[in-house]
Amino acid sequence: xxxxxxxxxxAAIPKSVLSATAPTTSSTPGTSSDxxxxxxxxxxxxxxxxxxxxxxxxxQPSYQERLSLDVAYDWKATHALRFSFSDRLNAFAGDxxxxxxxxxxxxxxxxxxASYEVASxxxxxxxxxxxxxxxxxxxxxxxxFKPRTQVSLASIDxxxxxxxxxxxxxxxxxxxxxxxxxxIALAPEVQHQSRLLTGAPASFDPLLGxxxxxxxxxxxxxxELLGLSPQILVFHDDVGTHLGASSSRVLxxxxxxxxxxxxxxxxxxxxxxxxxGQATGSLPPxxxxxxxxxxxxxxxxxxxxxxxWTSSHRMTVNLExxxxxxxxxxxxxxRWIELGHSSSPLARELWFVRTYAMDxxxxxxxxQIFIRLDWPDAxxxxxNLGLVTFIDPFDxxxxxxxxxxxxxxxxxxxxxYATAAFGGVHTxxxxxxxxxxxxxxxxxxx
Amino acid sequence: MxxxxxxxxxxxxxALFFGGIATAQSGPTAQEIIARSDEVRNPKEPFxxxxxxxxxxxxxxRNEMALTVYSKLAATSEKFRNLVRxxxxxxxxxKSVLMDGTMMxxxxxxxxxxxxxxxxxxLVGQASQGDVVTVNLARDYTARLVGSPDxxxxxxxxxxxxxxxxxELAPKxxxxxxxxxxxxxxRDSFHPIKGKFYSDSGRVLKxxxxxxxxxxxxxxxxxxxxxxxxxxxKLVTTMNFHGYRGLDIPDSWYQREYLPRLKIx
Numbered sequence: 001x002x003x004x005x006x007x008x009x010x011a012a013i014p015k016s017v018l019s020a021t022a023p024t025t026s027s028t029p030g031t032s033s034d035x036x037x038x039x040x041x042x043x044x045x046x047x048x049x050x051x052x053x054x055x056x057x058x059x060q061p062s063y064q065e066r067l068s069l070d071v072a073y074d075w076k077a078t079h080a081l082r083f084s085f086s087d088r089l090n091a092f093a094g095d096x097x098x099x100x101x102x103x104x105x106x107x108x109x110x111x112x113x114a115s116y117e118v119a120s121x122x123x124x125x126x127x128x129x130x131x132x133x134x135x136x137x138x139x140x141x142x143x144x145f146k147p148r149t150q151v152s153l154a155s156i157d158x159x160x161x162x163x164x165x166x167x168x169x170x171x172x173x174x175x176x177x178x179x180x181x182x183x184i185a186l187a188p189e190v191q192h193q194s195r196l197l198t199g200a201p202a203s204f205d206p207l208l209g210x211x212x213x214x215x216x217x218x219x220x221x222x223x224e225l226l227g228l229s230p231q232i233l234v235f236h237d238d239v240g241t242h243l244g245a246s247s248s249r250v251l252x253x254x255x256x257x258x259x260x261x262x263x264x265x266x267x268x269x270x271x272x273x274x275x276x277g278q279a280t281g282s283l284p285p286x287x288x289x290x291x292x293x294x295x296x297x298x299x300x301x302x303x304x305x306x307x308x309w310t311s312s313h314r315m316t317v318n319l320e321x322x323x324x325x326x327x328x329x330x331x332x333x334x335r336w337i338e339l340g341h342s343s344s345p346l347a348r349e350l351w352f353v354r355t356y357a358m359d360x361x362x363x364x365x366x367x368q369i370f371i372r373l374d375w376p377d378a379x380x381x382x383x384n385l386g387l388v389t390f391i392d393p394f395d396x397x398x399x400x401x402x403x404x405x406x407x408x409x410x411x412x413x414x415x416x417y418a419t420a421a422f423g424g425v426h427t428x429x430x431x432x433x434x435x436x437x438x439x440x441x442x443x444x445x446x
Numbered sequence: 447m448x449x450x451x452x453x454x455x456x457x458x459x460x461a462l463f464f465g466g467i468a469t470a471q472s473g474p475t476a477q478e479i480i481a482r483s484d485e486v487r488n489p490k491e492p493f494x495x496x497x498x499x500x501x502x503x504x505x506x507x508r509n510e511m512a513l514t515v516y517s518k519l520a521a522t523s524e525k526f527r528n529l530v531r532x533x534x535x536x537x538x539x540x541k542s543v544l545m546d547g548t549m550m551x552x553x554x555x556x557x558x559x560x561x562x563x564x565x566x567x568x569l570v571g572q573a574s575q576g577d578v579v580t581v582n583l584a585r586d587y588t589a590r591l592v593g594s595p596d597x598x599x600x601x602x603x604x605x606x607x608x609x610x611x612x613x614e615l616a617p618k619x620x621x622x623x624x625x626x627x628x629x630x631x632x633r634d635s636f637h638p639i640k641g642k643f644y645s646d647s648g649r650v651l652k653x654x655x656x657x658x659x660x661x662x663x664x665x666x667x668x669x670x671x672x673x674x675x676x677x678x679x680k681l682v683t684t685m686n687f688h689g690y691r692g693l694d695i696p697d698s699w700y701q702r703e704y705l706p707r708l709k710i711x
Binding site: 004012013014017018020035037121132134174177180181250255258308312314410 | 503505506510539549601701
């Protein structure tokens with residue numbers, strides 16, 4: 001054998017690497033259990049605005065502390081039967097919360113369902129399920145089960161808000177085939193429609209009056225075609241029959257484009273909000289009605305078009321345009337400001353429309369620009385930086401959040417979220433009841 | 447056919463024939479070597495394996511991650527389809543990624559949504575998806591022998607002398623992760639021993655050593671890969687492969703709709 005020259009590359013391998021004991025499957029915890037448990041503390045402070053042209057009916061708190069125990073567990077009972085459970089127990093303290101009241105404790109049962117594989121790659125599921133659709137990040141027109149499922153969170157990032165939303169009680173069937181799937185879901189009415197929450201619900205109320213207030217059906221087909229990964233959806237609820245479609249495509253090694261669309265015959269956002277308020281008693285019977293710029297139903301389109309780009313440093317930027325035809329036009333919003341400024345009895349109803357849009361998971365305005373930046377291991381290892389911005393193209397007001405999360409260890413992480421609304425008090429983002437907010441978050445994983 | 451034509455035909459045929467024998471006698475071609483070496487790293491049957499990644503900074507283990515990979519050779523090509531599920535650390539548990547050529551989706555169990563990702567969106571810290579998932583180098587790269595066809599003797603990670611073919615790899619498909627690679631494969635056993643991977647600008651990005659060979663799914667396979675970061679010399683990542691298991695994986699698993707159903711068995 002030849003004389004072997006010393007390999008200079010080997011000098012870079014520390015002795016500790018070569019002497020480390022090889023792991024085994026039994027010594028790797030996550031390979032034998034499907035549970036995720038963490039404890040989260042989130043301290044939020046708000047800087048209130050005092051010069052709002054449309055005064056808010058509810059007082060804006062100045063601080064709140066939330067302590068949450070978050071549990072997600074999946075259990076395989078037999079070869080074909082599984083049970084899934086996902087829950088968050090929250091304790092709240094703050095300047096608008098009495099420790100002895102029901103608002104100091106709340107449980108969010110996100111999911112609890114059984115899944116049975118009735119035949120090969122054919123699944124039947126029953127229980128509270130979070131069924132989500134749509135490739136966009138900022139707004140998903142095809143995410144039909146999103147209305148009235150929001151729960152409290154630390155971030156304005158929609159991808160974070162989707163983490164904590166409530167599921168819907170439903171029966172779901174899915175057949176997977178090579179490259180695609182057919183899904184059918186039936187969500188029955190379980191309780192009468194509940195009002196918009198203006199205060200805290202009962203501590204352990206599963207909020208079925210929000211998530212299952214009417215019978216709804218969804219059918220979807222996803223398949224592969226020319227790398228476009230299309231999905232076609234049909235959804236029926238008490239508004240009407242919604243059609244939806246989405247698609248995405250890799251453009252090159254660093255870019256992905258995506259789009260989704262839905263359409264339905266419906267009234268405008270404010271028409272629907274007022275009808276909802278009257279039907280649920282959320283708006284008192286003697287409330288004067290705000291004049292409407294349009295009446296009756298017509299076909300309304302919703303769309304989200306976006307592109308993501310990843311740099312060689314692993315920073316990913318998403319840019320999206322959202323179109324929400326039933327939302328406010330610039331004129332509608334100007335009228336919102338004028339009416340609220342001139343008529344204080346209308347202020348409650350005007351804010352009700354905005355709260356309704358938020359509760360439904362809809363943008364307030366007809367158009368919106370969304371930018372999201374995610375940069376893992378930014379500058380130093382384990383530091384994740386993020387930016388989320390919503391821009392109103394009509395008045396250029398923006399809502400921007402900067403976030404930094406640092407993984408102190410395998411089990412501890414620390415995060416800061418700083419959010420600011422930019423724009424005058426007569427603009428969409430500038431007219432919300434706070435100008436700045438900050439969240440300090442500590443998470444302990446188990 | 448006249449005499450002149452017959453002579454030319456005979457010379458050409460003879461040259462091809464004996465040339466062929468000469469080639470066969472000199473050993474496998476570079477492409478055959480890389481293909482045989484792929485078979486050492488990758489079982490041909492569908493399988494699952496757990497990969498434990500440990501990042502060392504200046505010799506101290508700083509970060510650990512565990513992934514379970516479900517891999518299957520596509521029926522129509524020599525391409526592997528991969529599903530990767532995060533097991534550790536706890537904050538990432540249950541996240542999963544589908545990698546089927548350029549078709550890549552990331553699923554987060556917390557948001558229960560699948561997001562389409564680009565190949566640039568690397569999977570984990572120092573190890574790129576090209577290191578973690580099952581890849582046929584012979585499919586993505588053109589190999590050529592460098593130096594003597596008899597090979598050269600190099601040291602493996604444990605400083606044991608190995609007689610290796612030295613190959614240079616150039617990308618031939620858009621799924622190739624690196625712009626260039628050097629690869630050392632042990633003669634006779636076809637065990638990959640060392641790899642050096644380069645960027646577009648010709649800079650060394652990482653150096654990999656394959657060692658601790660163990661019998662898994664019918665063949666001797668490296669149970670550990672050591673990856674040296676050529677840019678940050680203090681950073682070394684080890685990838686330990688364990689829990690190999692042959693598995694009947696349906697093709698319908700390799701789609702975004704299956705990602706929420708990818709659970710621990």
